[in-house]
Amino acid sequence: MKIGQYININLAVTTLVGLIALMLSLRVLAATPVLLNGAGSTFVEPIYTKWFTEYQKIDSEVTVNYQGIGSGGGIRQLIQGTIDFGASDAPMTAEEEKSAKLPVIHLPMVMGAVVISYNLKVDKPIKLTGPLVADIFSGKITKWNDAKIAKVNAAMKLPDLAIVVATRSDGSGTTAVFSDYLAKVSPEWQGKAGKNVDWFKGSLGAKGNAGVTGLIQQTEGAVGYVELIYALENKLPYALIQNKKGEFIDASSRSVTAAAGGKVVDEMVKHQFKISITDSDAKGAYPISSFSWMLVFDGMDKDKGSKLLKLARWTMSDKAQALASDINYAQLPKALREKVLSQIDKVKTH
């Protein structure tokens, strides 16, 4: 019996050692996986998630963990060094860049837009000019049949209805893009743009695109600004906005991509891609368009850095950009993508 017991123990130990050896050898056989952590903009979360799953098929060693905690939160975590890359719908301020340990490189990834949605019983989209939008969102134009609105929409019969302005109450990139546009088209708005804006007394604030949309749908005569993708997915009506060339433009992925065309490309390169493209003077451009940036450090460690930059290169490919337009994001124009690629090549790792 004692011998039997001994054999049993021996067997168990051998099996255990064998299993451990097997596991160790499996680990050696598989190449070391790289985990990249990123956080930031909620706007890009759907496409980032899609990209990162797709990219695993190309390079199975790379796993990306992305959390959409908001652009501000992403920048905060990047500065603290808890993540490998950030994502933001607004470029970092000079002060923020200074507090980061390493120089930060801005890489535009996709484009988006903000639309002016409304609740009005009209049969075709209403037209608005930049100054009109600014006046409505400052509480200066209070009725839909105001002479200034009627002048632009001559063929339309506008109701005698009070304008109820709905804004985002939570700090957001959408607000940043929209107020940046207001600052460009109206002198009064200069210096007042940001992720949180002091809206006029009597306007309403709601949380998220969904909150603003809910408000608009609830209230006849309401007007508010929401993200283009959200408006498209929920089939909301939105206004045609007059651009710098004088054309009234319907927001679409085409007209948004157009906003980054022409002279903008050279401007972008000159400013290391950190410029806003609202109120673009390109032909056919939708004026409230914006970039979303990936934020990476110049001088990351080699293991992670080289993988991340390779991934960033891939997002500039036709295939990756097509994935983005599948879910209503606007692609970066080809000319700009070339410039982004050469920027990526300049980023150092060690």
Add this chain to the structure above:
Amino acid sequence: MKRREVRWSDLLFFNSLRALALLIILVFISIFVFLYISSAETFNTIGWKFFILQDWSTNGGRFGALAFIYGTVLSSLIAILLATPVSVGSALFLTEIGPRVLRRPVQMLIELLAAIPSVVYGLWAIFVLAPFVKDHIQPVLRGMTPGLELFQGPPFGLGLFTSGLVLAIMITPTITAICVEVFRSIPLIYREGAKALGATTWETIRLAVLGPGLAGIFSAVILGLGRAMGETMAVTMVIGNRADISASLFSPAATMSSVIANEYGEASAGLHLSSLSAIGLTLLLVSMVVNGFARVVIWRVTRGAR
């Protein structure tokens, strides 16, 4: 030897319980310390004036908590004023007047109401309550009180009144459930005594149920108030989110918890972040003051009853 073992286990038991109790205090203190440290910048630059400044401007870099304190206090007050009579009434119905067959199902329904997540209340409030307030309550109140600033204001359906209303609905189950327990715990002999003296049903309830149950009702209301003051999601969805102090109950406002929920995610500038923490600290302090005040009231009421 055996006695020694017993003492050891007793000691272990005693000390582990003490550690657990201390842990709770420690958590509380660490929350306090965290909020204090992270709001230091605000108190250093703005000082105690933070509590009485009304302006909240992220662009202008001006931060004051008064509008949010006002929003929190007023919306909770509306909630308590509306919820207390309803809760006490339904608790009386459940324990004293209602038929026995109804009691269990009705009580189960009330408990179910307490389990609904607040974001669901918020959605319901946006799509059902707000239009109802806009179309039916506000015009009536305005019509009844011409010239009274309190019920004027823009016809949005969103604002202090609607958030008070949704809070009232949310805290009614809490208050009702506790009141039911309070009334049940009052000895039957009180009621029998009152009846024997020839009291009517109303007099019996007044003398033998509401009287001895007063302290209990009070603590139920305080618990409800605590929930109303801290409630974030549902309020954020219907209050309109403007840091304004307005004479009208129907104008948009903001509460301490709603501004934190709205702005913390995207706040990056130092003073803004620090002021949001300071608002968190204020909310903690206001809750502590309200709770302390309630304890004093309960203590005085019960002492008076004896």
